[in-house]
Amino acid sequence: MASVDLDAVHALALQLGKDAGKMLDDGWRLRVSGGAQAQQVEKDSAVDIVTQTDLGEQSPLNVRPDPSTQQLVTFIGEETYSKGSSKEYLVGSGPTWVVDPLDGTVNYTHIVPFFCVSIAFVLEGEPVIGVINAPLLHQTFSARKGHGAWLNDMQLPLIRNPVPPMPAAAPKGCVFSCEWGKDRRDRPDSNLHRKVESFVNMAAELGSRDGKGGMVHGVRSLGSATLDLAYCAMGSFDIWWEGGCWEWDVAAGICLLKEAGGLVTTANPPEDIEKASIEDAKLGGRLYLAIRPAGDSAHETGRQGQERTVREVWRRVRHLEYPRPGA
Amino acid sequence: MASVDLDAVHALALQLGKDAGKMLDDGWRLRVSGGAQAQQVEKDSAVDIVTQTDLGEQSPLNVRPDPSTQQLVTFIGEETYSKGSSKEYLVGSGPTWVVDPLDGTVNYTHIVPFFCVSIAFVLEGEPVIGVINAPLLHQTFSARKGHGAWLNDMQLPLIRNPVPPMPAAAPKGCVFSCEWGKDRRDRPDSNLHRKVESFVNMAAELGSRDGKGGMVHGVRSLGSATLDLAYCAMGSFDIWWEGGCWEWDVAAGICLLKEAGGLVTTANPPEDIEKASIEDAKLGGRLYLAIRPAGDSAHETGRQGQERTVREVWRRVRHLEYPRPGA
Missing domain, CATH: 3.30.540.10 (Fructose-1,6-Bisphosphatase, subunit A, domain 1)
Known part of the structure; x- marks a missing residue:
C-alpha cells in the first residue's frame, strides 16, 4: 500500500x-x-x-x-x-x-x-x-x-446529549429519509412502485398493512444522497433507505456516518431478516440503509438498537433492482 | 378599519x-x-x-x-x-x-x-x-x-434572470414539493392513499397512468409548509401541493409567494378543470396549490403558464378531505 x-x-x-x-x-x-x-x-x-x-x-x-x-x-x-x-x-x-x-x-x-x-x-x-x-x-x-x-x-452527532437510543418502537418515532430517484417506469414491479410501497409501509399507521405500517414521525426527501447520509450522521434523520446510488454519491457520507457512530448496510432485506448478520454496506453496492448514531438504553446497546431498527426497516421494504454493470 | x-x-x-x-x-x-x-x-x-x-x-x-x-x-x-x-x-x-x-x-x-x-x-x-x-x-x-x-x-424570485417561464410540458421539468403529513390512516380512500396516488401520478414517466404520469424533475418533502411556500417564492420549488395546513402555517408564506410573483390556489381540482377560473386560495381553506413566479414566453404570459400548470396538476391529483371545523 x-x-x-x-x-x-x-x-x-x-x-x-x-x-x-x-x-x-x-x-x-x-x-x-x-x-x-x-x-x-x-x-x-x-x-x-x-x-x-x-x-x-x-x-x-x-x-x-x-x-x-x-x-x-x-x-x-x-x-x-x-x-x-x-x-x-x-x-x-x-x-x-x-x-x-x-x-x-x-x-x-x-x-x-x-x-x-x-x-x-x-x-x-x-x-x-x-x-x-x-x-x-x-x-x-x-x-x-x-x-x-x-x-x-x-x-457529530448533533442530537441530544447524551445521544438517545433508537426509539423503542422504531421506526415509529423516526424521521425517515428516502428519495424518488430517476427511475420512474410505471411497470407493475418497477423500482418506482417497489419504492412507493416501501414508503407507504413506513408511513402508515402502526398495525396497518399486515403489520408493516411503521408510523414514522416524518418522511423527508431532499434529492441528495450525500446530504441524506450527512443528516443521518447529524442524528437528524434516523433512517435513510435508498437504491441506485453510485460510490461518489456516498463515499464521503459513509465515512461521516461511521465516524459519528452510525451504521450503514444494504437496503435489500436478506432471506432471514431476523437472524442475518448485519454487514457494512459495500461501497459499490448501490443499495444503502443508514441508521443514525444511537446511545445505549437500559435494555440494549446503541448497536443493538441500530440493528433492531435495520431489521424493522427490512420487514417493511421491497427488494430494489439496481444492478452493477460488470458485477 | x-x-x-x-x-x-x-x-x-x-x-x-x-x-x-x-x-x-x-x-x-x-x-x-x-x-x-x-x-x-x-x-x-x-x-x-x-x-x-x-x-x-x-x-x-x-x-x-x-x-x-x-x-x-x-x-x-x-x-x-x-x-x-x-x-x-x-x-x-x-x-x-x-x-x-x-x-x-x-x-x-x-x-x-x-x-x-x-x-x-x-x-x-x-x-x-x-x-x-x-x-x-x-x-x-x-x-x-x-x-x-x-x-x-x-x-425574490431567486431563479435565473430573466425569470424563466413555466416549462412547456409542465409538470415535466418541475421540482414538485409535497408532504406526507400526520394523517396516516390506511383506509382505502384515506388522505394518505389519495396523496400517494397523486404523488405517483406526478412522478411517473410521461404518458403512463392513463396519461396522468407527469415525470416531474424531482419530488421533495421538507416537513414545513412555511418553507415549502418560501422555496416556491424563491422559484426553487416549481409546484407545492398540500392539504391540512392551518392559516398560521401559510399566512406569511402566501404573502411572500404573491409578492415574488407566484400563484396560490386550492389543492382540490374543480369540476371543470379546463375552464374553471383560478381563484386565490382562501387563507383558512386548508388546501393549497402553489406555483412559482414565472416569466413570459413567446407563446404565453407568466400568469398563463402558471394557470396551465395549475390545470396540469389538477388533472393528476385526488381530492383531499380536510374539513374546517365550524365551516
Whole structure:
C-alpha cells in the first residue's frame, strides 16, 4: 500500500471542498444575476478543481505514491465514466479519491439549497476521509477515520446529549429519509412502485398493512444522497433507505456516518431478516440503509438498537433492482 | 378599519422574527449541549416572544387600534386554539397577527434544519406582511404587499434572470414539493392513499397512468409548509401541493409567494378543470396549490403558464378531505 500522509490529505480535502463549494456558490449567483453564461460553466469549473488533484507531478495534491510500489492515486467520480466506459466498479485497494463535484444536480439547477460537493479519500476500499460542503446551507461536514465527524465546528452527532437510543418502537418515532430517484417506469414491479410501497409501509399507521405500517414521525426527501447520509450522521434523520446510488454519491457520507457512530448496510432485506448478520454496506453496492448514531438504553446497546431498527426497516421494504454493470 | 402604520408593523415583524428565531436557535443548541432542560422550554419561550405582541398597552407592538373604532389587534396562532376552542376560522377583517412561533415541529425535535418562525400581519383577511426566519438555514424571508419579497438581502424570485417561464410540458421539468403529513390512516380512500396516488401520478414517466404520469424533475418533502411556500417564492420549488395546513402555517408564506410573483390556489381540482377560473386560495381553506413566479414566453404570459400548470396538476391529483371545523 502506498504510504500516505493522511494529515495532508485531510487538509487538502478540506481546502478542495472549500474551493469547489465556492465555485458552486459563485455559479448559482451568476445565474441569478443574469448574463449568458450557461449553468454548465460552474459545474465544469468545480469539476476542474477536484480533478486537478490527480494530475500527477504538477498536482496540488501532495499525496504521492509510495516510491517502492509506484502505485498511483486514482480518481473516481461521475466524470470518470463520462468518457464512454461502462459503470464497472473501479475502486481498488490503492489510495483513491472518490469525488462528486456536484451532488444534487437537480437541486442545483433549480437553486434548491440541497446540493454539495462530496470528496472522499479511500484506502483499501474504505473511505477514511470525507468532506462535504453545501454552500447554500452554510454546512461543511468533515470526517477522518478514528478522529470523529464534524459539522462546521460542532462534533457529530448533533442530537441530544447524551445521544438517545433508537426509539423503542422504531421506526415509529423516526424521521425517515428516502428519495424518488430517476427511475420512474410505471411497470407493475418497477423500482418506482417497489419504492412507493416501501414508503407507504413506513408511513402508515402502526398495525396497518399486515403489520408493516411503521408510523414514522416524518418522511423527508431532499434529492441528495450525500446530504441524506450527512443528516443521518447529524442524528437528524434516523433512517435513510435508498437504491441506485453510485460510490461518489456516498463515499464521503459513509465515512461521516461511521465516524459519528452510525451504521450503514444494504437496503435489500436478506432471506432471514431476523437472524442475518448485519454487514457494512459495500461501497459499490448501490443499495444503502443508514441508521443514525444511537446511545445505549437500559435494555440494549446503541448497536443493538441500530440493528433492531435495520431489521424493522427490512420487514417493511421491497427488494430494489439496481444492478452493477460488470458485477 | 383600524389605521395601521405598516412601516412600524413590518419593522416589528422583522425584529420579532429575529428574536424568536434566536430563541429557537438557542434552544436546539441547549439540547445538544445537554442538561435537563426539556425541549419544550424554548418553544414556550419563542411563543412568549410573539404572543407578547398582542398584550395591549404594555405591548411592544406599537400597532394601535384606531381610537374611533376601538378595533383591537387580534392574535391567531396554534396556541390560540390550545385553550380548548375548536379550530374555527377566527381571522376577521380587522388587523390580525397570524403567527406560528415554530413551524416544522417534527424537524425541530430531530434537529432537521427545516424549522422556522412564521409571522404574518393580516388586513381585511389578506396577509400584507410576512416574515419567516429559519435560523439553522441562515435564511430570513420577508415580504410586504406592494414592496416585494426577499431572502436575506436578495430579492425574490431567486431563479435565473430573466425569470424563466413555466416549462412547456409542465409538470415535466418541475421540482414538485409535497408532504406526507400526520394523517396516516390506511383506509382505502384515506388522505394518505389519495396523496400517494397523486404523488405517483406526478412522478411517473410521461404518458403512463392513463396519461396522468407527469415525470416531474424531482419530488421533495421538507416537513414545513412555511418553507415549502418560501422555496416556491424563491422559484426553487416549481409546484407545492398540500392539504391540512392551518392559516398560521401559510399566512406569511402566501404573502411572500404573491409578492415574488407566484400563484396560490386550492389543492382540490374543480369540476371543470379546463375552464374553471383560478381563484386565490382562501387563507383558512386548508388546501393549497402553489406555483412559482414565472416569466413570459413567446407563446404565453407568466400568469398563463402558471394557470396551465395549475390545470396540469389538477388533472393528476385526488381530492383531499380536510374539513374546517365550524365551516
